[in-house]
Amino acid sequence: MSDTQPLIENRPPSVATLFLERVEATPDAEAYRYPVPSAAGEGPDEWRSYTWAQAAQRVFGIAAGLMSLGVAPEERVAIASNTRVDWILADLGILCAGAATTTVYPSTNVEETAYILADSDSRVLIAEDAEQLAKVRQHRADLPGLKHVVLIDAGDVSEKGELTGAGPEHGDPEGWVISLSELTRRGADHLLADPDCVKNTVAALRSDQLATLIYTSGTTGKPKGVRLRHDCWAYMAKAIAQQGLVTDQDVQYLWLPLAHVFGKVLTAGQIEVGHVTAVDGRIDKIIENLPVVQPTYMAAVPRIFEKVYNGVASKAKAGGAAKYKIFQWAAGVAREYAKVTQENFRRTGNATAPAGLKTKHAVADRLVYAKLREAFGGRLRACVSGSAALAPDIGFFFSGAGIHILEGYGLTESSAASFVNPGEAYRTGTVGKPLPGTEVRIADDGEILLRSPGIMEGYHGLPDKTAEVLQSDGWFHTGDIGELSEDGYLRITDRKKDLIKTSGGKYIAPAEVEGQFKALCPYVSTILVHGADRNFCTALIALDEVTLTAWAEEQESLKGKPYAEVVTSDEVRQMVDGYVEELNGTLQRWQTIKKFRVLPRDLDVEHGELTPSLKLKRPVVEREFGHLIDEMYAGTREV
Incomplete structure (x- = not known):
């Protein structure tokens, strides 16, 4: 069984191209919001913004700065940082310099960080802080190709851009470590000498050039570098926009790790659509941030929804037997309401419910659901869930409570988004329909096969491993088992190997x-x-x-x-x-x-x-x- 969606033609060669088009189209519109902790470290954070034009100024400075360091097209520049606005700006700077981003989780240990930097042959590392810098200093001798480390939080970097106390005796050649502000200053000088260097570099980008190396966190052995070309991200940006789930009026709350393909694809879609993204990767701040940001949509992994559900349930239980009984009743009503309305929408196009169920739902809404929606900021239209399977009963609960979770599906090797549930027509327990331009086929053994412009070029330096999963005609073997409904909805049943x-x-x-x-x-x-x-x-x-x-x-x-x-x-x-x-x-x-x-x-x-x-x-x-x-x-x- 298979399903094929219409291809997206005439897409630009890269997200860097889309970024320049976005800046030209809406220079004064708000692009990103980011938190700044209070001076005393107490009290709420202050949220500030970049317009698209302001973001471009920083991106151009980073791009030109990398050029001044001698970074050439398709050479790798790594980022090891938590999710923050600087990560996005650095990534765009790398792409606009014609280079390719190697993503490194900030939680990656010393040995694996060194392995990724060496295997990718990264020339520059943009590191969040001294902790990330310390990892590479331990392996400096094993990384001869790493010419510079750029520190985002450069509290221990002098005004000259040198690490305080650095020098040959510390294993840091002069100028090996510089601050991000110093890189941007060098970029400004480079732009003075060659004002069109960034625009000309972006104009010269080809869709088949390497844009990103994302290393999969393997359960055994060394991680594999997934080679994603510029066309992967340009396709994803256009496909997300064409799906129609988000508009330029949306506010996205982005906390997912940007070293992960799920977080990364959201940045591409945002540039094409042009909405606002509030960026803060501190997981312990999510509950505090949601009422402040008041997002209209956000993406998350199932573990977050499970924690919210368990937290609400245990809080109700702690309130006594009567309160817990009310919660259990309301949860049951939510699930019944979600199942009935989703089934009626599937059959008739109207999400209706019988009068008696509507009445019960209205009571449960006042007692339970309204407070839950308020905790999410009060304006949430939908959440996108991916990376792993969401338990259907939890999905139905949130659906009935008015927090619509649109499950999606994809892999690092497919640039994250291959399937997503289509807005009002979403079906809990499925991952929705293929994105425009994505083909799907179910093999005889139930394995899901995909083909699209988002599929990787291959595993970095591992042709044999690539051949195991990627056919010469472009079909990618996902390793997941699934079923397609007659109208094209995919249900994942398990990992083939699990x-x-x-x-x-x-x-x-x-x-x-x-x-x-x-x-x-x-x-x-x-x-x-x-x-x-x-x-x-x-x-x-x-x-x-x-x-x-x-x-x-x-x-x-x-x-x-x-x-x-x-x-x-x-x-x-x-x-x-x-x-x-x-x-x-x-x-x-x-x-x-x-x-x-x-x-x-x-x-x-x-x-x-x-x-x-x-x-x-x-x-x-x-x-x-x-x-x-x-x-x-x-x-x-x-x-």
């Missing part, structure tokens, strides 16, 4: 079981279902510290005890067992969780168990907690 086949020959999609549990248990953070080649399924369950601690305070036997003691208690095990039993009541016999273990801590990026986009690294977790898995199967007879 499907479990029990020793009894039954296939199980663990993500489906895990998603159902997340919708049932308000205290779960992550669950991993195991059972490949075993005669029954087990689970490793990590609990959310904040919500579990609040629950523990209500238990006389656990009140005041530290999290480490709470999470290993019999009371917690019994509580989780109740939710596991509830889950098992909804599953086929061979899917049920026969045994589980509560992990002593939450899974996180720092231990390498989650990717920076919060995806679960199954092999890593199974290795780390293999003793618990072995314990669950000890003494059982495998058949």
